[in-house]
């Protein structure tokens with residue numbers, strides 16, 4: 001499996017660390033309900049198909065990335081900077 | 095036919111004339127009292143104990159492929175009950191007790207071999223952690239022995255005791271742990287269930303769960319609708335796919351775990367050995383191949399195959415404790431899809447849908463659990479109350495804060 005880092009080009013997956021589901025958003029502030037925190041910490045959609053997930057290019061540029069990958073085939077469909085994803089462009093470079 | 099040495103001898107003289115298929119291939123009936131989804135270790139054991147212990151025989155096991163095509167036929171066959179936390183120890187020890195009488199009970203040779211499981215430690219801190227674990231086990235009536243370096247040397251003299259980074263200082267030994275023949279466990283439970291009237295239906299994929307007014311009514315399958323009073327899910331890596339059909343969201347991710355077998359050797363290692371400074375475990379099959387594995391690949395996957403970085407990591411870990419492995423060739427390797435929970439412990443519980451029961455979250459440790467998984471799930475379905483040994487394995491423990499985080503890794507499934 002290789003990931004095309006927007007900064008370093010196509011690199012072996014071994015250079016990256018995995019954090020998991022990138023669709024979760026931490027509920028805002030101490031006022032967040034217990035249910036919302038439970039959902040954020042524990043529940044996952046776990047799709048068999050395209051999955052948006054965080055990878056960290058630890059042995060490269062050290063950027064956090066949002067990778068869209070098919071969990072059935074490991075095919076990588078899109079890669080974007082996590083920062084761009086967080087700023088609302090959908091994270092797949094759109 | 096009941097299997098015995100005498101029956102074997104008699105059949106040899108009769109040219110195996112009485113030889114028969116080990117189980118029937120029935121057509122599905124329109125409805126059953128209980129439908130179990132998933133013909134792996136958990137599902138088959140559940141059906142067996144439903145029939146044997148709870149007298150329920152109007153039961154079907156629906157399997158999308160062939161019996162034992164999932165993780166029960168893909169694991170590294172290690173059985174043990176060397177757990178630390180109160181919610182886990184009684185459950186895994188109950189499983190170990192069932193293993194000890196299993197072959198007589200279901201009249202099938204599952205090659206259960208209590209050859210010992212030895213966890214190596216490499217530092218003072220790790221020795222203390224293993225002493226604590228061993229004490230927790232003994233407090234629960236489980237056998238555990240803390241060995242020093244000479245104790246380990248007596249068991250496995252070929253290990254690299256003087257390794258510069260990971261010197262071996264001793265180990266925690268559970269002598270009652272060991273291995274069993276994984277396929278034979280599935281076949282033994284399948285045969286036992288079939289003989290008691292359970293319908294084992296292969297090539298029957300569940301594609302939907304019919305629910306009316308909050309109550310389960312049956313399942314849609316590739317072979318048509320099958321009605322059911324109760325439905326039990328035991329589909330391991332496919333758990334969230336089935337949960338989606340019932341509108342349930344779960345604290346589970348699917349991850350790939352790989353395993354490896356070397357070319358055959360003469361007897362070399364007569365117990366299970368695990369590395370303490372990385373994730374690596376090894377034993378030898380009766381055919382002679384070394385069977386070993388290590389960490390999950392670490393990313394969500396339904397692919398049943400992994401990638402090379404993990405293979406490299408497993409080989410490096412192996413070389414760190416047993417440099418002689420470098421002279422061997424790997425014969426084959428494969429992957430299985432693990433149902434990883436957010437605390438690394440399983441779930442045997444009811445669901446919010448009436449009549450729908452869940453057996454899931456086996457992570458990479460569900461083979462050793464097979465007998466107790468079936469026993470406790472059958473108890474839950476048959477009596478509609480949790481078995482005491484599995485009472486902590488609740489679905490709501492994540493919401494209530496009663497997680498059983500054996501590894502202390504937090505809600506990070508790829509680190510469990």
Ligand SMILES: Cc1cc2nc3c(=O)[nH]c(=O)nc-3n(C[C@H](O)[C@H](O)[C@H](O)COP(=O)(O)OP(=O)(O)OC[C@H]3O[C@@H](n4cnc5c(N)ncnc54)[C@H](O)[C@@H]3O)c2cc1C
Nearest residue numbers: 132134135136158164165166169170172300430460461462
């Ligand atoms: C490489 C590897 C090594 C392992 N090593 C060990 C070990 O040493 N010790 C240990 O204790 N555990 C180990 N495990 C874990 C253990 O194998 C699993 O936790 C356990 O087998 C899971 O329970 P099961 O047997 O019921 O699952 P499975 O055998 O996977 O059964 C689930 C069944 O459900 C079926 N299914 C799925 N979806 C559907 C559907 N829609 N309709 C009908 N049927 C369906 C599947 O085809 C499958 O047969 C290992 C696993 C792997 C992959």
Ligand SMILES: [Zn+2]
Nearest residue numbers: 005008057061
């Ligand atoms: Zn990079």
